Amino acid sequence: MNSPFNAPFTTDGLQAKPPVVSIPDQVAKMKAALLKDIQRSAYVYRVDCGGCNGCEIEIFGTITPVFDAERFGIKVVPSPRHADILLYTGAVTRSMRMPALRSWEAAPDPKIVISYGACGCTGGIFHDMYCVWGGTDKIVPVDVFIPGCPPTPAATIYGFAVALGLLGQKLKTHTHIEQEGESVPVSHPDIPYKLRVALEREARRMAGYRQGRDLVEEFLDQLDAKAAAPLPERMKRFVANQEDPRRAEIFGCLEGIVTQAIGG
């Protein structure tokens, strides 16, 4: 029999690779037939292979009344012997390989295996650690990958729908090849580069990198705008119009920098 327990490990350079379990053709055919016309509930068994528990919390979020996965008959069960779907979370640590395989063996055929979260898909941020195999697909055949760190409950429901063949996948691989004459314009070419850098730096210092960038773009658009009113007046009005005192404070500081640059 095809037992994953005593299959030999292979090596790739210095790195050992665990054997991937294969499914017999007959089981694969059974699974295809089942997925073609699934008219019953799908029970889910959760296998935590060394996750941080973030994914588990989102799975529980999915079965709460707000997202209510039981609408579709998806129910979390406490034993792999009841399961139709095995949900693997975590980067598959060395010590969790055997328990993961045992639950895979224990689940009745045909079963669907879902890799859940960034760790389950590829090992995520732990992909190059010494103690992980880096992904569920390294040990068992996986049907659906749900990326996310962690996947939100809505993403989880979408993943289940893809696994059960109710919805199609949206993501497709593609390769962009640079065309002749492709070039990137400098943003805000009318604003002096040094002033733009000073504004960006100040906005990011005050509001953090991400929001700072959004705020400084808004401000630079104001500077760029072609209007009859002179610049200092326009800026003053823009700052005064801010309802949020935090935004007003940040834009006030940016205005100070511009005024200094004009005056100096």
Place this chain on the structure above:
Amino acid sequence: MFKLLKEILRTGDATVQYPFAPYEASKDFRGKPEHDAEKCIACAACTIACPPNAIHMETDLDAGTRTWSIDYGRCIFCGRCEESCPTGAIGLTPEFELAVMSKEDLTVKAVFQLDHCRSCGKPFAPLKEVEYVGKLLAQTGGETERSAREEQILHTCPECKRKNDLEQVSRMKIAAQMETSK
């Protein structure tokens, strides 16, 4: 009993309609990072910033190309790429429907051309990056056009630049000048 039914009716249905109706992600939701390859200058800032190495870059000197790739399966949606991108080519979107049947569909790639040095002919940096730097320098200097000499210097690799400088210095015969000025 009646009271309970009334309460139920008053509370209404808390369950979201997704997947039968579109699910509205909240503001600043960190979803799939979308890469606009046309705006990308292949500077590799995102590659260095990416904590789980989901974004990867490989330079093929023989073909003269640099391949940028992202693995959504490894991405932790932290937004560091967006923060570090100088041109705003990559940014998080509210897109969350990322589940796939095959792992290959999680990877997106972009191939960029490398610029060949005008002196030695070897590839040294992505063409778009060099062009972008040229534009920034021109903007800093308040110019609109680049002279032929500036163009030449811009498209020369650092090694050749150093060599050319040394050659120029030796041609100027600094040692001889220093002796005469004594």
